[in-house]
Amino acid sequence: MKITLNDACGIRDSWSLSATGMFNEGIHLVSGDVGSGKSTLALMIAGLFPLSRGCVVKEDVSSCMLSLQFPELHVTGRTLAEECTSWGATADDILAATGLTGRDETSPFSLSRGELKRLHVACVLAKDYNLLLLDEPFSSLDCGEKAKLCTTLERRSQGITIIFTHEQNILPRVFRIWEIVGSRLIDCGRPPDAFLHWHHLPSSIKKLTALGSRPDNISPQDLREAACRIQG
Amino acid sequence: MQDPRIRIAAAAILSISAFTSLHGAVFAFLWWLVFTPGLNLVKKNRLVLPLVLMTGFFGIVLELFNGNGISYFIRMTVIILIGMWLYGEQRPGEFLDIGVWLFGDRAGFDLGLVSEMGMQSLTLISAEFERVRLAAKLKGMRWGIRNLIPAGLILVHGALARAEDSAELLAVRGYRGGGTWCPVFFTKSRDIAAGLSAVCVVFFALIPVSEFFILYR
Numbered sequence: 001m002k003i004t005l006n007d008a009c010g011i012r013d014s015w016s017l018s019a020t021g022m023f024n025e026g027i028h029l030v031s032g033d034v035g036s037g038k039s040t041l042a043l044m045i046a047g048l049f050p051l052s053r054g055c056v057v058k059e060d061v062s063s064c065m066l067s068l069q070f071p072e073l074h075v076t077g078r079t080l081a082e083e084c085t086s087w088g089a090t091a092d093d094i095l096a097a098t099g100l101t102g103r104d105e106t107s108p109f110s111l112s113r114g115e116l117k118r119l120h121v122a123c124v125l126a127k128d129y130n131l132l133l134l135d136e137p138f139s140s141l142d143c144g145e146k147a148k149l150c151t152t153l154e155r156r157s158q159g160i161t162i163i164f165t166h167e168q169n170i171l172p173r174v175f176r177i178w179e180i181v182g183s184r185l186i187d188c189g190r191p192p193d194a195f196l197h198w199h200h201l202p203s204s205i206k207k208l209t210a211l212g213s214r215p216d217n218i219s220p221q222d223l224r225e226a227a228c229r230i231q232g
Numbered sequence: 233m234q235d236p237r238i239r240i241a242a243a244a245i246l247s248i249s250a251f252t253s254l255h256g257a258v259f260a261f262l263w264w265l266v267f268t269p270g271l272n273l274v275k276k277n278r279l280v281l282p283l284v285l286m287t288g289f290f291g292i293v294l295e296l297f298n299g300n301g302i303s304y305f306i307r308m309t310v311i312i313l314i315g316m317w318l319y320g321e322q323r324p325g326e327f328l329d330i331g332v333w334l335f336g337d338r339a340g341f342d343l344g345l346v347s348e349m350g351m352q353s354l355t356l357i358s359a360e361f362e363r364v365r366l367a368a369k370l371k372g373m374r375w376g377i378r379n380l381i382p383a384g385l386i387l388v389h390g391a392l393a394r395a396e397d398s399a400e401l402l403a404v405r406g407y408r409g410g411g412t413w414c415p416v417f418f419t420k421s422r423d424i425a426a427g428l429s430a431v432c433v434v435f436f437a438l439i440p441v442s443e444f445f446i447l448y449r
Contacts, residue, residue: 048366066370072390073360074367076382086371109389 007054019185026175038164071120089126146170236326242430249437256437329415338410
């Protein structure tokens, strides 16, 4: 299972983005500044954005899901139960997992952005997609929920997961790091070697590296272990 | 067309011409072909075709019951084309420019600000509508009438939330009404030619065709 981007280029007005690279199974992190084109790249990979040149080749990918940044855009149900069902998930399980038990008949629009995001992420992760594209999955979530999401993503046994985010603090352990710089997708490589080329390297990793203890990966646990090594 | 004053005035009088009479609509359409990107504009805007089809439907109903449907269809289609051109050419800040230029820093600024916020909201709603369609597609749902109610709810909910945020932001920044703004306009000779031609079109629309064709009488 893999995805190959062959000079895939998307153009929007005077802005453009070109991408070349191969995404194998595992978790990939695509970082970049706000407005750099992360969401557009996600749409391009999902096949929902017309390419002006190049192509996106998907091999052995039979199911794909893109989670948009704003969870309200996904809402199609009038109640929370209907919304869960529209994702092919069991309402009771999802509502219990997200702390919304007993609110089956509540309108999704009466939830706060954080609650809705929690519900949306749980619905997306309820199914095992071959290709899972998550656009800013950590936005609107508190630290606890971000950590929970990281654990769930790390548990995904197969498939390609691509996370498009500018989150810097709480991230899952990833297979490969990419970033968008100057309208181009750049492959930084696998951590920890990727840290040498990564423009958006989190400040915590920078500090740890400067202190002589480079973390093995980018998850909070990796950072803790690196910090422990300093303390001896 | 770079000067928004001429653009808006031309669009207003051309719409009146098209609405007033059939030959006014024909002249306005010719103006549209000469002074706008024409068919390229139609290709870019996905709303044109559904709107024309909707007008066509009402035209047929009118033709069946009243007998004036074809004229209605042509006149309304020209108005839609002019509206699409106006919307496509609009740039952020232009309403504020025109508002202040017309009515000054107090009422003009407020009117301009409201118009700018309205246009911004319209642009965001249009972008969000596309995203909602994509989201439904991702869920494997067929897009149809059934989706319009939740989609409408999402768009209205989003627009209200943004309006509340904007209002709070303005209040926090101390906005109470009016403000300072220096409008700047760039007028090209083609803009003036287009504006004068639009004035000619409205004259042709208001004067009966038979006045020109003596032989016809």
